[in-house]
Amino acid sequence: MSATVPSAVGSPLARLEGPLKVTGAAKYAAEYPQDDIAYGWIVPSPVPRGRLIDVITDPTDDAVAVLWHGNAPEIAAADDPELAVLQSERISYRGQPVALVVADTLEAARYAARTLRLEIEAEEHDAVLRIDHPDLYTPEKVNPAFPAESMMGDPDQEVLVDVVYSTPALHNNPMEPHATIARWDGDQLTVFDSNQHPSGIAATLGQVFGVENVRVITEHVGGGFGSKGTARPNAVLAALAAKVTGRPVKVVVTRQQMFSIVGHRTPTVQRIRLGADRDGTMTVIDHQAYSQSSRLLEFAEQTAVSTRHMYAAPNRRTGHHLVRLDMPTPRWMRAPGEAPGMFALECAVDELAAELGMDPIELRIRNEPSAEPESGTPFTSRHYVDCLRQGAERFGWAGRDPRPRQRREGDWWIGTGVAGATYPTMAQPSAARVSALPDGRFEVAIGAADLGTGARTILTQIAADALGVGVDRIAIRIGDSSLPQASVAGGSSGSASWGWAVTGACRALRENGGDQAVFDTTELIEQQEKDGRHAFGAHFAEVRVDAVTGEVRVSRLFGMYTAGRILNPRTARSQFLGGMIMGMGMALHEEGVLDPAFGEWVNNDLAGYHIPAHADVEEIDAAWLDEHDEQINPMGSKGIGEIGIVGSPAAIVNAIWHATGIRVRDLPVRLDKLL
Numbered sequence: 001m002s003a004t005v006p007s008a009v010g011s012p013l014a015r016l017e018g019p020l021k022v023t024g025a026a027k028y029a030a031e032y033p034q035d036d037i038a039y040g041w042i043v044p045s046p047v048p049r050g051r052l053i054d055v056i057t058d059p060t061d062d063a064v065a066v067l068w069h070g071n072a073p074e075i076a077a078a079d080d081p082e083l084a085v086l087q088s089e090r091i092s093y094r095g096q097p098v099a100l101v102v103a104d105t106l107e108a109a110r111y112a113a114r115t116l117r118l119e120i121e122a123e124e125h126d127a128v129l130r131i132d133h134p135d136l137y138t139p140e141k142v143n144p145a146f147p148a149e150s151m152m153g154d155p156d157q158e159v160l161v162d163v164v165y166s167t168p169a170l171h172n173n174p175m176e177p178h179a180t181i182a183r184w185d186g187d188q189l190t191v192f193d194s195n196q197h198p199s200g201i202a203a204t205l206g207q208v209f210g211v212e213n214v215r216v217i218t219e220h221v222g223g224g225f226g227s228k229g230t231a232r233p234n235a236v237l238a239a240l241a242a243k244v245t246g247r248p249v250k251v252v253v254t255r256q257q258m259f260s261i262v263g264h265r266t267p268t269v270q271r272i273r274l275g276a277d278r279d280g281t282m283t284v285i286d287h288q289a290y291s292q293s294s295r296l297l298e299f300a301e302q303t304a305v306s307t308r309h310m311y312a313a314p315n316r317r318t319g320h321h322l323v324r325l326d327m328p329t330p331r332w333m334r335a336p337g338e339a340p341g342m343f344a345l346e347c348a349v350d351e352l353a354a355e356l357g358m359d360p361i362e363l364r365i366r367n368e369p370s371a372e373p374e375s376g377t378p379f380t381s382r383h384y385v386d387c388l389r390q391g392a393e394r395f396g397w398a399g400r401d402p403r404p405r406q407r408r409e410g411d412w413w414i415g416t417g418v419a420g421a422t423y424p425t426m427a428q429p430s431a432a433r434v435s436a437l438p439d440g441r442f443e444v445a446i447g448a449a450d451l452g453t454g455a456r457t458i459l460t461q462i463a464a465d466a467l468g469v470g471v472d473r474i475a476i477r478i479g480d481s482s483l484p485q486a487s488v489a490g491g492s493s494g495s496a497s498w499g500w501a502v503t504g505a506c507r508a509l510r511e512n513g514g515d516q517a518v519f520d521t522t523e524l525i526e527q528q529e530k531d532g533r534h535a536f537g538a539h540f541a542e543v544r545v546d547a548v549t550g551e552v553r554v555s556r557l558f559g560m561y562t563a564g565r566i567l568n569p570r571t572a573r574s575q576f577l578g579g580m581i582m583g584m585g586m587a588l589h590e591e592g593v594l595d596p597a598f599g600e601w602v603n604n605d606l607a608g609y610h611i612p613a614h615a616d617v618e619e620i621d622a623a624w625l626d627e628h629d630e631q632i633n634p635m636g637s638k639g640i641g642e643i644g645i646v647g648s649p650a651a652i653v654n655a656i657w658h659a660t661g662i663r664v665r666d667l668p669v670r671l672d673k674l675l
């Protein structure tokens, strides 16, 4: 081990598995050949609420088995009622899996699923979130464990801005849909599954089937955004069908089914009240968020929680209001809570700036808190103001006319906008093992998942530095629950959590010698303060809006971040840009269009549900401050996976106002709202 090896962390190492992926050699969950495999096809409920009385199959079909609650073996629900598939006659949402057809071929399974008849007793349903819904209540906690309400001083005084924003249901559509192959060998269950948390899903399936021996293999994953953070019904259905048929069974979720059974971002309605003195000192911040959950599970999104951390003001209040509807359960989608919450807050701050005739960057800087505004906990590092200032410099903000509807070039109105970004910095307990191999290399093993973000690559870089060797001497193994237990690839916490465990194991091997070392971060992380830890950023957008058609083009989008040490500038940039593009989708394109009569989103495919395409993205860039936060973890890093979608929609919507003078408060900004 030599001390002269240059630092691997901080270098733009390309994804190690890149060549495997572009040559098609990388295996995804549905691509592991199995002898005598059978195919499962999920039968979704055609009604949002009712009872399934019977399933009548076509006698001429070639189904091997048709499983439903009338014949499925009993399983336990673990801690997620949605995993109790085929256990009850109750139908809780349209699209809920009510049967699984198993056949020798995919085509036969699909055919049998389409020809069977469901005898259903339908009941009245309620599918619409409203700010005055009579069943709204305040949940005890919002995700992951925040108080639902907070209050300081007297927020019930006169304010300058009092506005209501709304965001639609948004749907997780990773390129690779959820997929599982399950196989039983005696009471050993092996599962190839596309997910964000092999260790967690192995534990969940163990509880559901009451067995100890579960192995989850998740070598490559084509994205997740949060929808693959926990086991989804496809994993349970595949294992159930494999048990019944005694054969390996593959269940792949179709693109249409993705809209109901894997978890979407809840629609929100948000009321924001902001008060300020004429010099821009904020006096009141009040953020009330309304969202929905299903009958099956209380999923309470933390929409207003970021507002507790952003700006100083003596009188403040946040609150969350939830209603349980006959609709699919919302779940995590990239920056769950922060993305819709900061859309509303950062647009409202822009409205306040206009009301005061102040520059929106100066207004934000004037209200920079010296510590957490509600708890008083010091920030480990913040640098939000530096992001605003340096971002403005790079973007070319100086000299901007604050008045809207001033710049026109041909048919285009031109405008610029800014918005703040933040995301909590988290770490979760994980363990890693490092072993010296006879050929001089080191095997680093941890049950983490790489969603395509570059996790495998940065863990290799972290291990190389911790061992003082080059990256070519690291053999990384991830994506398998039989490896040391790792936390979820979620909450922008993967690199911090796993990198910490890997660093610990490598240091232990160096210090103690021997052939192998294992390091578990559980105790260290349990002792850590949770408050006052966030990444920050500022988003800048330039748009042009066609005066005749209302078409919006985002000419420039720029993100300036402060997110701890950047472990790999190439993969980090890609994460930032991906988040910003998803933010563009949230601002302009994405919308689950609800049909209240059927309790479903009618545009449940990628033809009807629009996401930004290459042609929508013009000039886009990300930059970051050189921040090392040693209080956070041994790498000095924060999370970067989600902050790109926080605030970027608001920057675009604020730019649209600056271009046109029109405040659109309900996303997405479709062209009809600008005419």
Ligand code: MOS
Residues within 6 Å of the ligand: 196, 224, 225, 226, 227, 229, 332, 333, 334, 335, 336, 489, 490, 491, 492
């Ligand atoms: Mo992310 S929504 O925490 O996977």
